[in-house]
Each structure stands twice: as C-alpha cells, then as structure tokens.
Amino acid sequence: xxxxxxxxxxxCAEGRAANLPCNHSTISGNEYVYWYRQIHxxxxxxxxxxxxNNETNEMASLIITEDRKxxxxxxxxxxxxxxxxxxxxxxxxxxxxxxxxxxxxTRLMVKP
Amino acid sequence: KAGVTQxxxxxxxxxxxxxxxxxxxxxxxxxxxxxxxxxxxxLQFLFEYFSETQRNKGNFPGRFSGRQFSNSRSEMxxxxxxxxxxxxxxxxxxxxxxxxxxxxxxFGEGSWLTVV
Numbered sequence: 675x676x677x678x679x680x681x682x683x684x685x686c687a688e689g690r691a692a693n694l695p696c697n698h699s700t701i702s703g704n705e706y707v708y709w710y711r712q713i714h715x716x717x718x719x720x721x722x723x724x725x726x727n728n729e730t731n732e733m734a735s736l737i738i739t740e741d742r743k744x745x746x747x748x749x750x751x752x753x754x755x756x757x758x759x760x761x762x763x764x765x766x767x768x769x770x771x772x773x774x775x776x777x778x779x780t781r782l783m784v785k786p
Numbered sequence: 787k788a789g790v791t792q793x794x795x796x797x798x799x800x801x802x803x804x805x806x807x808x809x810x811x812x813x814x815x816x817x818x819x820x821x822x823x824x825x826x827x828x829l830q831f832l833f834e835y836f837s838e839t840q841r842n843k844g845n846f847p848g849r850f851s852g853r854q855f856s857n858s859r860s861e862m863x864x865x866x867x868x869x870x871x872x873x874x875x876x877x878x879x880x881x882x883x884x885x886x887x888x889x890x891x892x893f894g895e896g897s898w899l900t901v902v
Contacts, residue, residue, distance in 0.1 A: 710893075715874075716895055716896070717790075717876050717878075717893035717894050717895045717896050718829070718876070718893045719893070720890055720891065720892060720893075723890070761829075772817050772818070772819035772834045772842075772878050772879070772880055772882075772891050773819065773831050773834055773842045773844070774831065774878075774891065775831070776828055776829035776830075777828075778828060
C-alpha cells in the first residue's frame with residue numbers, strides 16, 4: 675500500500691475551516707484515499723473516502739489533486755468536538771480485506 | 787443500526803495469564819479484523835477473518851490468535867500475557883466484498899487491556 679505523509683499536528687480556531695493535508699505521492703491508479711479520525715480513547719471513526727473526484731458528505735469534504743499525489747480533508751466549521759487525530763490512508767480498490775495501514779496521523783487541536 | 791460492539795471495555799490481567807476479547811460486527815458484515823494500538827507502535831493490524839477463515843495476518847507472534855463464528859462474531863485470544871501486550875484492542879468490520887462501494891470499514895470502541 676502507498677505510504678502517506680501528514681503533519682504531526684495542527685491548530686484551528688473554532689468555527690473556522692480546518693484543512694488537513696496528506697501527501698501520497700506513490701499512490702497507484704487503483705488506490706483510494708480514506709480518512710478516519712480518532713477522538714481520545716475511542717475507536718477510529720470513518721469520515722470520507724475518494725478515488726479521484728472531490729467528495730463531500732455531512733462530516734467533511736475531500737479534495738484530491740488532479741495527479742492524485744495529495745489530498746486535503748476539509749472540516750468546514752470546526753468545533754471543539756473535532757479535536758482528534760486524523761488519519762489519511764490509501765487502500766487498494768481490489769482490497770476486500772480490512773487490513774488498513776495507519777501512519778502517525780495529524781493531531782488537530784480546535785481552540786476556542 | 788447497531789455499530790461494532792466489543793466486550794469487555796476494560797480489563798486487567800496478570801503476566802502469564804491469557805485473555806479473550808469479543809467482537810460483534812455490524813449486522814450483515816462478514817469481515818472482522820483486529821488491531822492493536824499502543825503509544826509506541828500506533829495502530830497495527832493483527833488479523834482479519836472472513837466467513838470463519840483467516841484471510842489476512844499481520845506481523846504478531848503466535849500468542850495472538852483469533853476465530854470467527856458462523857454468525858460473523860469474532861474473538862481474539864492472547865496467551866501468556868506480557869507487559870507489552872497492554873494496549874487498546876480494536877475490532878473493525880465491513881461487508882468484506884471486493885471493491886469499495888459500500889465496503890467501508892467501521893471500528894468498535896475497543897477493549898483496554900492492562901497487563902500487570
């Protein structure tokens with residue numbers, strides 16, 4: 675699976691948009707980008723995933739560059755409850771299994 | 787619809803003992819996998835079961851084992867516990883089909899194991 679690189683930590687003001695970058699320069703054509711977050715002492719929570727088109731759901735938006743070598747997760751109006759570690763993961767399209775490779779993630783701190 | 791359920795949530799064991807953790811996947815999900823999370827190593831994949839068969843395995847010693855029942859519920863067992871086995875053990879489930887449409891992986895809240 676492709677390796678991902680994320681900043682170790684980021685801060686965001688409450689109510690502002692949080693933009694979390696992820697680099698996956700070795701991603702191959704059949705690999706999807708997934709985002710999960712983990713709030714302290716809880717299990718990882720699925721946020722969103724995409725292949726090459728931008729995606730949006732009730733939690734966030736995912737912007738994937740045209741060359742697919744990087745992506746940005748956008749939380750449009752961050753709240754204190756969005757403070758968590760955010761993981762960017764690439765997963766092969768033909769991977770039916772649950773074997774996700776987690777990196778260190780980005781620790782997002784939303785401040786009042 | 788109920789999420790992934792793990793029991794127990796917290797437990798304390800003594801070195802040398804064994805422990806069994808249980809996971810009930812989301813209804814309709816046939817794939818169950820287990821992960822270990824420690825401060826030093828982060829989130830690491832242990833193994834995955836699909837239709838009662840181990841489909842993928844991570845790089846953990848044989849003391850770590852698992853099984854899946856016909857109703858897709860799964861258990862993992864750690865024998866001869868060591869202090870380093872203290873961790874959050876997470877279970878995840880998905881439909882297990884090939885392809886991504888509707889095959890998202892969902893995690894439970896985890897079981898906190900402390901070995902003393």
